[in-house]
Amino acid sequence: MDADELAAWLRLIETPGVGRATARRLLAAHGSPQAAARRASPEAPEHLAALVDTTQAWLARDAAHHVVALGDADYPRALLESPDPPLLLYAAGRLELLNAPALAIVGSRHASAQGRENARAFAAHLGAGGLAIVSGLALGIDAAAHEGALGTRGGTIAVVGTGLDQVYPRRHAALAGRIAAEGLIVGEFALGTPPLPENFPRRNRIIAALARGTLVVEATLQSGSLITARLAADAGREVFAIPGSIHAPQSKGCHALLKQGAKLVETAQDVLEELGTPAPAEAAPVEAPIEAPDKPDPLLDAMGHDPIGLDELIARTGTGAAELSARLLELELAGRVERLPGQRFQRIARA
Template identity: 70%
Template sequence: MNRRECDARELGAWLRLLETPGVGREAARRLLAAFGSPDAVLAASIEDRRQVVSAAAAVALARPGEHHDALISTTINWLSADSRRQVLCLGEPDYPPPLLEIADPPLLLYASGRVELLRLPSLAMVGSRHATAQGRENARTFAAQLGQAGLTIVSGLALGIDGAAHEGALDTPGGTIAVVGTGLDQAYPRRHATLSQQIAEKGLLISEYSLGTPPLRENFPQRNRIIAGLTRGTLVVEATLQSGSLITARLAAEAGRDVFAMPGSIHAPQAKGCHALIKQGAKLVETVLDVLDELGIAMAPAVPAVSAPEPDAPAHPLLDAMGHDPIGLDELVARTGWSAAELNARLLDLELAGRVERLPGQRFQRLDRA
């Protein structure tokens, strides 16, 4: 039997163990602990398996599911189409060591791109899908600087902060890893289809879900444990109190990893989650040096810790009046004494110049460089 046939057989055993309806990840883990390998699990008698898992699960594994052969064929074809695609099994040499330290390591990982990034020191950057323009700019700038210092930036490819972090790190020495909640043959969200392709080419896409798995709500909180588990720490850029990013931060803390959070306006909902983390002991982050110092990583000499201000940028009285918190039009009228019509005209000019963001509810926020 040649190596390709052996790989196909082993892959088939893994897929049968993990994709048989009614088995589940926890049952698969118990079976592997009891029998040692997927092949041994499948070779065991139903009665022996019933000593470890439910009778229904033990019986379900007795014969391949209806779509088992098609899934094996699809997976092998996907792997054969690109030499940079791999399936990493728990216990193999290429399996990421940091994931072995978490309570629930994925048993199988699909990977597409630069698998060597899994061996570099990394940092998770996560945050709100409904990020402000300032939050996205902060994520993009910090990711670029941290990536330049050699940290691989890990995130979840979601809209908002995740996407901005991937964009910032994509062309840096550290690169970026996207942990997705679908099969790697799916592009989700659709707005990140191009970004996903760029990450597969320049960085790394990984998932524990088999090919063809659609975006299911319950899968995204599960993938957060991989984001937290792969990295030395998690930086939350913006998050509401209900944000899934707080799940990632909690999982990072439970795994003994560092948790960082960027503060924001006391009036901004997107800052409430970060402030809660800081109250709970997360390290407050104002510059990339706050992260690098904590992790013991030196800043690359050519990269400044904070972007310098625009040279000769003239002060703008409206920006001074706005301050740094979201503000409504009526309050701006009161602060400046200008009419609503005049304010709207000036705000539009600043918005087009990228110095002001228009928020829901006729509110505005000044934008500053990170």
Template identity: 65%
Template structure:
């Protein structure tokens, strides 16, 4: 952990109004350290970043001493020693982020910091996925984590949460990059998941303690998700979504972009289809990603040798696109009453999902 003066200098540099990431980076390149930046004359700083940021650093920042105290207390309060403040020059700073255009200057971490140097894959997607999309995220993440890829995502509802849960099933685990301070959890529904990740994986943020979930911070988080990872997998996404921003940032950083195709009738598949048209690699199995990234095949699943389940005529009639009850009546010749009974059985068995608008969708089970 930093000495108090060093930590105070870092926080003063990063939390001063009018001093953005670009200006802070230029000042560090010119003067070498936050202490040297603050110790330089306004005139010297002005030559590097102009009068606004140069002068702002000469003005006291309200609450900075309290923030320094809170940060030191936050680190010290963890008996396991898993809480850290990591700067650009720290050996723990993730090498993959250093190769991006806008690496965060300081990171707050809680959990297994060694994951920052592990091979990573980002999995992102809709906050309102279909049941199949949620299962795909979980299953891909679990398989890839078992194969040695740490799964990076943003702790959001939907695909992000499912990816984190799946990744925790494997030894490579998961990194959750969040848009708040690490003393807050957003969304609150993921409080238990966040605590589990802090224990078994890694929670990561560039934002100071106490930072609330501000809208502008979520796109910033996405650049870290993409930057940490060798590639980004988009599971489901609408055409206008943060997941496509993450995919674009990954492509701009020279990383691979993967997308799972879906129904041509599903709005949640349109973002993935757009990515595929733009050159993203279509994947329908985790092995596609492992081969593209030149990683070893995961250990065979013991269930692979089990005989296949007998065919179900209703599942065959469902296909994999969402379908109405009337359409199933036409396809099967069954009565609506008989269909509802069997659909409920399949829903309870986790093989069919009931969607809004009285639609039903088959769930792939492997």
């Protein structure tokens, strides 16, 4: 779009007191962003000129930077069908992914090692099946899902709650760079928008709307992932959940979804079959809690799959504390066991 049209869209969106619903009504009534913006406010916001200049400079910096307005040919059809489509989307990367078949994978920021492994493995398999994996670039499950999908046929889309010139959390700068180069980063917030808490629930509606379904890997009962799942269900999209230990707080959100009618999945193939997507011929089915068929380990067998304390392990195995601690450290370094707070441990099944 040219500078005048960009300025009109930004003026409409940035005018104080004009919400998304009002802006859409003005567009419908007046036919163009220029006319709608003039009706919204006789005078442009003070910071508008600087924001237009910043946005134009960002667009000129990289051919993979885009601004997509409601009604543009590249605007995602799935968002048009949602009740609250963004007026403007900022995008960096492969714009064609906006209209690719997609699945959202979301979950706890404070995920267990098992949860991250499951998210990574499911994303890799589903991405190989041609689904773009949508998530929110957050710590924990989101990051693992993006990592698993990178390099697959489907690719990955990160929906962010900041301006696209920001990276949050900062430790994901390298991951965000890879996604922009190989996949797509997208958001509705103007450049310069910092990570404000109220913007992250708002971006969840875009995650849910872009995807044909939402898979929740791990979530507490207070997790924002449940907001995404509810939005997906309200929009008539499929909701999937991976069950976990009845003793793990990170499983309680998934179990609540299952009680409410979410589809229980144990393998990525379960998701592909439900969506009517054929499995990739080159990949074997991925199962969430399956142990690799290598050397049996009596200690792992004694642990089971629930979190367990050191004292209980001593009672189960009859092994002394010093010897058991040394063996647990070996398994931890090998990526077979995760150390939890309170001297508790959990076996990690290889997905």
